[in-house]
Amino acid sequence: MASSSALTSEGSKKKPVVIITIGMAGSGKTTFVQRINSYLNSLSPPSPPYKLNLDPAVINVPFDPNIDIRDTIDFKEVMKQYNLGPNGGILTALNLFATKFDQVLNLMEKRSDTVDYMILDTPGQIEIFTWSASGAIITDAVASSFPTVVAYIIDTPRTAAPATFMSNMLYACSILYKTKLPFILVFNKTDVTSPEPMLEWMRDFEEFQKALTSEGHRDADGEPTYMNSLMNSMSLVLDEFYKELKAVPVSSYTGAGIPEFFKAVEAARQEYETEYLPELARVTQERASDRKLAEKKEESLNRFMKDLSVDSKRSQFEKWSSVDEEVEEDDYDDDGEYIDRSEEKGPVPMIDIGKVRKPGTAGEHINWPKP
Numbered sequence: 001m002a003s004s005s006a007l008t009s010e011g012s013k014k015k016p017v018v019i020i021t022i023g024m025a026g027s028g029k030t031t032f033v034q035r036i037n038s039y040l041n042s043l044s045p046p047s048p049p050y051k052l053n054l055d056p057a058v059i060n061v062p063f064d065p066n067i068d069i070r071d072t073i074d075f076k077e078v079m080k081q082y083n084l085g086p087n088g089g090i091l092t093a094l095n096l097f098a099t100k101f102d103q104v105l106n107l108m109e110k111r112s113d114t115v116d117y118m119i120l121d122t123p124g125q126i127e128i129f130t131w132s133a134s135g136a137i138i139t140d141a142v143a144s145s146f147p148t149v150v151a152y153i154i155d156t157p158r159t160a161a162p163a164t165f166m167s168n169m170l171y172a173c174s175i176l177y178k179t180k181l182p183f184i185l186v187f188n189k190t191d192v193t194s195p196e197p198m199l200e201w202m203r204d205f206e207e208f209q210k211a212l213t214s215e216g217h218r219d220a221d222g223e224p225t226y227m228n229s230l231m232n233s234m235s236l237v238l239d240e241f242y243k244e245l246k247a248v249p250v251s252s253y254t255g256a257g258i259p260e261f262f263k264a265v266e267a268a269r270q271e272y273e274t275e276y277l278p279e280l281a282r283v284t285q286e287r288a289s290d291r292k293l294a295e296k297k298e299e300s301l302n303r304f305m306k307d308l309s310v311d312s313k314r315s316q317f318e319k320w321s322s323v324d325e326e327v328e329e330d331d332y333d334d335d336g337e338y339i340d341r342s343e344e345k346g347p348v349p350m351i352d353i354g355k356v357r358k359p360g361t362a363g364e365h366i367n368w369p370k371p
């Protein structure tokens with residue numbers, strides 16, 4: 001049931017906020033999702049979120065996802081079928097999943113009356129989500145349907161040196177400008193390292209310069225090294241970026257800072273409504289009148305097919321689609337309703353590669369697209 005705080009001024013239920021967790025490998029994304037999940041469950045009344053795991057390679061998920069990419073795509077089978085290494089396998093699995101994301105959105109829409117938050121846990125390798133066509137498709141699809149916020153998880157102990165702090169902030173900055181969504185910097189693992197020096201660097205540019213100098217980035221003549229000068233100039237650029245950001249220190253271990261994180265999410269919801277939505281409407285209108293739209297669509301489709309390493313001329317992809325149709329009947333229950341894992345335990349067999357390749361099944365003789 002939605003909590004009363006989630007009602008609009010007219011008394012109707014507000015749309016749930018989607019929180020997309022992004023962060024470097026090992027920054028604590030999954031632990032953070034688990035922590036906010038247990039926090040929301042501990043509220044009075046409890047407000048259990050809808051959870052989606054988009055990491056096909058994760059071994060243990062400490063929370064119980066409502067939709068789990070691993071139920072629909074066997075990542076190891078993808079590696080075998082496409083002759084890929086682990087990262088290529090994760091990317092291809094995510095691309096395959098993105099082709100069916102409209103079905104996932106339908107499930108999310110169905111649940112939107114009963115939950116206040118929906119949480120997406122993304123793959124460990126950050127670039128797989130942030131720089132792939134499928135990551136953009138998923139983010140745009142979600143953001144055009146629900147208030148959406150990016151929670152950028154920072155591994156505080158590993159970001160304590162000025163150089164690593166700077167790289168992490170540049171990465172965050174690139175994601176902010178790519179998605180244009182409300183953005184929260186989550187300084188995680190504060191039980192190990194205090195984020196105060198880093199927060200001070202964000203507030204006061206000179207403090208960051210002092211930290212750089214004290215690190216001793218000087219050459220033999222006592223002049224600042226190239227690296228030092230570069231970081232100095234970069235920090236000037238980032239100063240603007242910091243003004244747009246909310247930073248929240250948390251510990252996913254102890255739960256410290258989680259209520260403050262949700263305050264920032266509420267502020268992000270407002271920002272989504274006042275800034276992102278009007279911009280989305282403007283872009284949509286612009287696109288509708290854009291004569292080159294068809295060309296652009298073609299271009300992004302080609303990019304997407306390239307990601308999938310599929311020969312689009314022969315349209316192997318069509319073959320792949322027909323494989324999916326063969327298993328499609330299993331996706332629906334007797335009433336023709338799509339099976340939602342959170343309602344009935346068991347997989348959501350949208351693209352079960354392992355299943356269609358099993359001897360004796362309908363997909364046994366299918367030729368899979370090869371790179």
Ligand SMILES: Nc1nc2c(ncn2[C@@H]2O[C@H](COP(=O)(O)OP(=O)(O)OP(=O)(O)O)[C@@H](O)[C@H]2O)c(=O)[nH]1
Binds near residue numbers: 026122188253
């Ligand atoms: N001390 C401390 N450790 C944490 C915290 N959050 C996560 N960790 C630890 O950090 C490590 C990585 O956490 P994960 O949640 O797996 O990180 P992730 O970003 O999901 O990892 P990948 O998806 O594999 O990139 C684990 O050993 C966690 O126990 C925290 O707040 N404090």
